Amino acid sequence: MGAEVRTENITKSFGRQNIWQNVTLTIPPGEVSLMVGPSGTGKSVFLKCLIGLLMPEQGHIYIDGTDITTCSNKELYEIRKLFGVLFQDGALFGSMDLFDNVAFPLREHTKKNESEIKRIVMEKLELVGLLGAENKLPGEISGGMRKRAGLARALVLDPQIILVDEPDSGLDPVRTTYISQLFLDINAQIDATFLIVSHNINLARTVPDNIGMLFRRNLVMFGPREVLLTSDEPVVKQFLNGRMIGPIGMSEEKDEAQMAQEQAMVEAGHHAGGVEEVEGIVPQMKAAPGMPPRQAIKRRQDRVREIMHTLPHAAQVAIQNDLDSSAEDDDDRTEVLPAYEGSGGSHRGYDDGGYDEGVTTPHKHL
Numbered sequence: 001m002g003a004e005v006r007t008e009n010i011t012k013s014f015g016r017q018n019i020w021q022n023v024t025l026t027i028p029p030g031e032v033s034l035m036v037g038p039s040g041t042g043k044s045v046f047l048k049c050l051i052g053l054l055m056p057e058q059g060h061i062y063i064d065g066t067d068i069t070t071c072s073n074k075e076l077y078e079i080r081k082l083f084g085v086l087f088q089d090g091a092l093f094g095s096m097d098l099f100d101n102v103a104f105p106l107r108e109h110t111k112k113n114e115s116e117i118k119r120i121v122m123e124k125l126e127l128v129g130l131l132g133a134e135n136k137l138p139g140e141i142s143g144g145m146r147k148r149a150g151l152a153r154a155l156v157l158d159p160q161i162i163l164v165d166e167p168d169s170g171l172d173p174v175r176t177t178y179i180s181q182l183f184l185d186i187n188a189q190i191d192a193t194f195l196i197v198s199h200n201i202n203l204a205r206t207v208p209d210n211i212g213m214l215f216r217r218n219l220v221m222f223g224p225r226e227v228l229l230t231s232d233e234p235v236v237k238q239f240l241n242g243r244m245i246g247p248i249g250m251s252e253e254k255d256e257a258q259m260a261q262e263q264a265m266v267e268a269g270h271h272a273g274g275v276e277e278v279e280g281i282v283p284q285m286k287a288a289p290g291m292p293p294r295q296a297i298k299r300r301q302d303r304v305r306e307i308m309h310t311l312p313h314a315a316q317v318a319i320q321n322d323l324d325s326s327a328e329d330d331d332d333r334t335e336v337l338p339a340y341e342g343s344g345g346s347h348r349g350y351d352d353g354g355y356d357e358g359v360t361t362p363h364k365h366l
């Protein structure tokens with residue numbers, strides 16, 4: 001199972017600009033968690049703190065029990081090996097082909113010989129659907145392929161924690177869903193802890209087990225997906241529906257006068273943006289057929305059962321519904337993605353080959 005990530009009252013500022021303060025949360029090991037929040041609220045800064053690239057000026061960060069704010073550089077170096085990180089653009093070396101990019105961490109951090117490196121690189125490239133593209137340069141492939149190559153590289157050292165910064169940036173909604181599917185499939189296969197940072201509403205609604213939100217320099221909430229998705233907090237509702245009406249403004253936050261002015265505009269018939277109000281919970285995506293069941297599901301069910309009495313009523317109802325429906329059907333492997341339901345019973349979406357142009361190999365087991 002993946003490692004636990006825990007923050008205790010961490011505060012980060014750059015000079016006099018406070019980014020966020022007193023952030024305390026525990027990212028459950030082996031589960032998929034998502035941090036959302038409007039642009040500029042410090043989601044990427046949060047990720048960088050977890051891996052020790054930035055240091056909070058206050059508080060503690062425990063990775064697998066080690067406090068990385070006080071540990072030695074040597075310990076930090078060892079802790080960093082637990083992480084696989086997928087940066088926004090894949091962060092590939094432009095002059096290296098995909099094979100060498102993915103092989104890079106193995107050549108840097110291990111003493112494996114070239115044939116072993118080749119076996120691992122090809123296995124990871126196959127996993128992300130990039131077999132056949134290993135000789136391409138990053139500049140010759142699409143943004144989606146670059147992200148998948150970055151993901152293959154993040155996986156080569158068998159990480160226990162996978163951090164993903166805005167997987168949807170620059171991707172269309174379909175490719176975003178494909179890469180989300182890949183995260184769930186990888187989670188099913190290696191049981192790593194995932195923390196994804198994104199402001200994609202679809203992804204927030206359908207992918208994670210847990211969701212947190214940063215806003216106005218604070219962690220608004222962090223908990224089981226049902227808590228945020230049923231929340232009545234104006235900032236959460238506004239964010240999940242992508243509307244202008246609410247506390248989030250064009251730059252960061254609004255004052256009362258602007259909120260009143262926009263409310264008056266909407267009352268006079270102006271479209272507030274977003275789609276119609278989506279209430280409640282849509283089903284969570286599953287690991288693809290053929291994958292092992294996600295062990296995180298059972299663990300999370302046990303965990304939320306224990307904390308259920310502490311959660312808001314609407315979240316409790318949603319969790320109970322989820323527990324009831326999974327008791328009826330606890331075979332995760334036979335479930336299909338919501339997107340494929342109603343397509344005449346065919347599950348062929350997974351077998352159509354590749355996710356992007358030029359690549360025809362669907363990913364397989366690790």
Ligand SMILES: Nc1ncnc2c1ncn2[C@@H]1O[C@H](COP(=O)(O)OP(=O)(O)OP(=O)(O)O)[C@@H](O)[C@H]1O
Nearest residue numbers: 014019037038039040041042043044045046166199
């Ligand atoms: N190294 C740095 N030095 C100074 N300021 C920084 C540094 N890194 C980030 N910031 C500032 O911290 C704030 C939060 O940035 P961050 O990129 O974490 O936001 P975000 O929530 O990830 O935004 P987005 O969703 O737009 O990517 C921004 O105002 C940014 O300018």
